[in-house]
Amino acid sequence: MTTATAHRSLSATDRSRLVIDVSNAGSIAAPYWPLTAFVAVNPLGGLTDLSFAEAAAAARGWFGARTHLPLDAYRTEHACGTVTDADLDRAILRHQPTLADAPSLDLGRLRVDPLDIVRWDLLHGPTADQAPRRGTGSVATALDEIMTGWCAAFVDEAHTPWPMPDRDRGFYRSWRVAAGADRRLAAVIGRDARARLKELPDDPAELLDLALRERGIDDEGRVHAIRTWILRTPGWAGLARWCDEWAPADRSGVRLRMLDLAAVRAAMDHLAPDHLDLSGPDATSSGVQAVSIERRADAAAAAFGADGHRAAIVELLEAFDEADRAAIWLSAHEWNFRDRLLARLTGPAAGTSPERPAAQLVFCIDVRSEGVRRRLEALGAYDTYGFAGFFGVPVRWRPLGSEIAQARCPVLVSPRHEVVEVAIDDDARYLSTRSATAGLHDAFYAAKGGIASPFALAESAGWFAGPVAAARTLAPPRTRLDTAVGAIAKRPWWKPFGATPRTAPVVDTVTSVDLRSGLSLEERTLFAEAIVTTIGMAEFAPVVVLCGHASITTNNPHASSLDCGACGGAPGGASARIAAAILNDIDVRVGLVERGITIPDTTWFVAAEHDTAADLVRIFDRDVIPAAIRPLVDALQRDLDSAGERNSLDRAQRLPGSAARVRDRGRDWAEVRPEWGLAGNGAFIIGPRSMTAAHDLRGRSFLHSYVAESDPDGVALETIMTAPLVVAQWISSQYYFSTVEPEVFGAGDKMLHNPVGGIGVVVGQSGDLAVGLPMQSVMLGEQRAHDPLRLLAIVQAPLDRIERIILRNSGLRQLVEGEWIHVVGRGSDNDAWSLRTPGGGWEPWHLADASMAEHRTSLSHTDLSIPLSI
Amino acid sequence: MTTWTDLPAMAKIEVVIDGDDVPAMRDLFLDSGATGYTAVSGVSGFGHHGHHQGRLLFNDRASLSMLITVVPIERAEGLIAGIRRLLDDRHGVLFVSETHVSRPDYFT
Numbered sequence: 001m002t003t004a005t006a007h008r009s010l011s012a013t014d015r016s017r018l019v020i021d022v023s024n025a026g027s028i029a030a031p032y033w034p035l036t037a038f039v040a041v042n043p044l045g046g047l048t049d050l051s052f053a054e055a056a057a058a059a060r061g062w063f064g065a066r067t068h069l070p071l072d073a074y075r076t077e078h079a080c081g082t083v084t085d086a087d088l089d090r091a092i093l094r095h096q097p098t099l100a101d102a103p104s105l106d107l108g109r110l111r112v113d114p115l116d117i118v119r120w121d122l123l124h125g126p127t128a129d130q131a132p133r134r135g136t137g138s139v140a141t142a143l144d145e146i147m148t149g150w151c152a153a154f155v156d157e158a159h160t161p162w163p164m165p166d167r168d169r170g171f172y173r174s175w176r177v178a179a180g181a182d183r184r185l186a187a188v189i190g191r192d193a194r195a196r197l198k199e200l201p202d203d204p205a206e207l208l209d210l211a212l213r214e215r216g217i218d219d220e221g222r223v224h225a226i227r228t229w230i231l232r233t234p235g236w237a238g239l240a241r242w243c244d245e246w247a248p249a250d251r252s253g254v255r256l257r258m259l260d261l262a263a264v265r266a267a268m269d270h271l272a273p274d275h276l277d278l279s280g281p282d283a284t285s286s287g288v289q290a291v292s293i294e295r296r297a298d299a300a301a302a303a304f305g306a307d308g309h310r311a312a313i314v315e316l317l318e319a320f321d322e323a324d325r326a327a328i329w330l331s332a333h334e335w336n337f338r339d340r341l342l343a344r345l346t347g348p349a350a351g352t353s354p355e356r357p358a359a360q361l362v363f364c365i366d367v368r369s370e371g372v373r374r375r376l377e378a379l380g381a382y383d384t385y386g387f388a389g390f391f392g393v394p395v396r397w398r399p400l401g402s403e404i405a406q407a408r409c410p411v412l413v414s415p416r417h418e419v420v421e422v423a424i425d426d427d428a429r430y431l432s433t434r435s436a437t438a439g440l441h442d443a444f445y446a447a448k449g450g451i452a453s454p455f456a457l458a459e460s461a462g463w464f465a466g467p468v469a470a471a472r473t474l475a476p477p478r479t480r481l482d483t484a485v486g487a488i489a490k491r492p493w494w495k496p497f498g499a500t501p502r503t504a505p506v507v508d509t510v511t512s513v514d515l516r517s518g519l520s521l522e523e524r525t526l527f528a529e530a531i532v533t534t535i536g537m538a539e540f541a542p543v544v545v546l547c548g549h550a551s552i553t554t555n556n557p558h559a560s561s562l563d564c565g566a567c568g569g570a571p572g573g574a575s576a577r578i579a580a581a582i583l584n585d586i587d588v589r590v591g592l593v594e595r596g597i598t599i600p601d602t603t604w605f606v607a608a609e610h611d612t613a614a615d616l617v618r619i620f621d622r623d624v625i626p627a628a629i630r631p632l633v634d635a636l637q638r639d640l641d642s643a644g645e646r647n648s649l650d651r652a653q654r655l656p657g658s659a660a661r662v663r664d665r666g667r668d669w670a671e672v673r674p675e676w677g678l679a680g681n682g683a684f685i686i687g688p689r690s691m692t693a694a695h696d697l698r699g700r701s702f703l704h705s706y707v708a709e710s711d712p713d714g715v716a717l718e719t720i721m722t723a724p725l726v727v728a729q730w731i732s733s734q735y736y737f738s739t740v741e742p743e744v745f746g747a748g749d750k751m752l753h754n755p756v757g758g759i760g761v762v763v764g765q766s767g768d769l770a771v772g773l774p775m776q777s778v779m780l781g782e783q784r785a786h787d788p789l790r791l792l793a794i795v796q797a798p799l800d801r802i803e804r805i806i807l808r809n810s811g812l813r814q815l816v817e818g819e820w821i822h823v824v825g826r827g828s829d830n831d832a833w834s835l836r837t838p839g840g841g842w843e844p845w846h847l848a849d850a851s852m853a854e855h856r857t858s859l860s861h862t863d864l865s866i867p868l869s870i
Numbered sequence: 871m872t873t874w875t876d877l878p879a880m881a882k883i884e885v886v887i888d889g890d891d892v893p894a895m896r897d898l899f900l901d902s903g904a905t906g907y908t909a910v911s912g913v914s915g916f917g918h919h920g921h922h923q924g925r926l927l928f929n930d931r932a933s934l935s936m937l938i939t940v941v942p943i944e945r946a947e948g949l950i951a952g953i954r955r956l957l958d959d960r961h962g963v964l965f966v967s968e969t970h971v972s973r974p975d976y977f978t
Binding site for chain 1 (some may be wrong): 888890893894897898901902903919920921922923926927928929930931932945947948949951952953955956959961
């Protein structure tokens, strides 16, 4: 094939329009955070300006992806009782309100309520049950494979001995230089590939212009055409979106730009003998494989004994196409969960003890905190709170001996400060040992990743590494459960030199080690005030624990997905230490008094970290805890140990394998499921702990403390609803779509993962970058461990305050009115719950099935639809 | 005597857009040859889409931002074409005005 269209230099106007077209085209791809700081995102986050239903239809068309569970899976939920007929009826009538007053259908001998027919069709009607998939040809598939290989080679940060040439000039230019030697590419596009590659323009924008004009794409069709090229590799497109829009400005390494990604795939398509269809999905199609209405009507007519009256049933069912059926099932499933949870939370709240608690503990809002909080509260006079795990201090954290500072805050915030960890003891030995260890580590992995060196490595180190690997497999290490005083600081026998010294975060600018780190007194005081006021803490116990969380696992590329999302996918201990240091600062406390907050001199803030894989809570910086409260802290540590043990037994019921080893799973390098993470998450509860303290919420709810009376102007609630709630919605969506469509929006089977480029994984030997969560994070074999539901936000605050916040924050408003999240609220314990309707305003909530209210008290352990058998 | 009108004339381009759209706009500025820009995040106000909240404590993306750049007049047309393309599908407003600068070499 010869190129009929000559390339041209782009005018400034054409170039800038093209740059925006690429940006618009790429906006459908959710950003992909590298696995070093994996951040949960909504895979349809680029479509949240549409309603959930519209976005789902667009996703089915563009990604060829399923957006709901198969109907059979919903029917199984119905058979299990986690969706009832009453839930279905309510969902049907919400979808088609006119059905409530519709006359009965005359089916000859029978008169049947149309609602009965629709419900029957949902429960028993024939289904297609096939995931939509993009049509594709062999040439396109071959080019996709080649494309993913080049993407991996370009972004490689794992120090490949032979990097691609000219990487600093961008992906397209680098690829164009190197691709002439690609025999697989030549096999697809022909023998003259090298010469034709040379003829391509050097500028990626000019290449795109050429490819678009060659295909006769007009102005209107350009975004669809570019999007088609980009979405041939949606995973890599996600990384490009991250590079373009989210990567830190000071990040080193190459940048995969969306413009380059589109240009390379367009170039391949331009040179290929068969071209992609660039027209985009059919906008008139729901994107769902459909069973004909006639077939469904025949089945319903037969079931109701009305074979001769098909026409009336066809007319009725025409209002319920395949996409509608899936949407109704999802809605019914959500109503069931909502009813059960709200029924539980209706009525008088748990009373609060008049006595001063022995300790207050602030945990992350993460759903995994709920269990250990409940267990701890049962053991003593402890008050617990929920707050985003970065404790409101958005900083970059630079650990001892490191030159790299990592953001420890939600990705929605750009950290403006850096905090450095410094040694209190002499750290020279530690740093030299650390440096030597890091050198050995680098040398080992460089040899392992080389071309020929692995053979030499096997010869020289195999005698040692082989038996060690065998031992780790046959007898995986166990978690050290000893958290007693001094146990952590004890130097292990195998580490005679260079044990970790005592350290502290330097939070102020006066004693800071350099000019770029530390926070001013004004800033520290502001953050301290935000922590205290956001959760409504009015009185202070002698000990206040700020407890971050992390998940200590091994041989797990997705390890950071189990760490703290509020800390940007990093362990939360550092944030707890920083916040505690700020709140223990005498100058800060003086500043807080001026702002109306008095923290007693006898109160000490203690930092801790909850290892969610082992259910261990470790307290940091014990040596600086005042002697007067050490006995309290020791007693608290013992109760934390007990609470952790009990919580781990609860978790063991849901995890496969031996309950006795549930706390060791994270240390086992052969374990694909160290914990369930946030699987099961379904609700985000904003209110005082007294709302939820009496209930076992089965680790399904994010819990954010909030006291409406302490926040008359709504500033704290606005902060919660515009940041933690939004992050939780991303997490919820990631679990949702990883469950309903593990192939497209999930990361597939963990057993087949191969790390690629130091930034992600591919499934198998090659392929697109795997986004989302591994199958083992949401499934156990064929059984789901997560209920794919949209997030339910439950807020105890005056409804007009909630409404005002929703209306003045456009992003939040889109989420609520587009039904990406459901919001319910009530002003106080004594008020009834109200539902925020998508169109604005509130309506009273009531149970679909009134009998549930009578059984509310018996629902304590077996309701909420998490599969309990696992 | 030299007056301000004797200073070299340039085009000042101001856009108010969603925080989420700032990266695309920033890249467009730089791709179009702007030598720099000023960004003001957390812009509040009232307009076509009602009231807009200002800075939020823990979300830099959810509020409006204002980006300001100054380019030689001959470069403005291309940049404006891109901005208008972006605003076809997204919220925001664009202001273009003539301005005079004391250090033209900063902007070319």
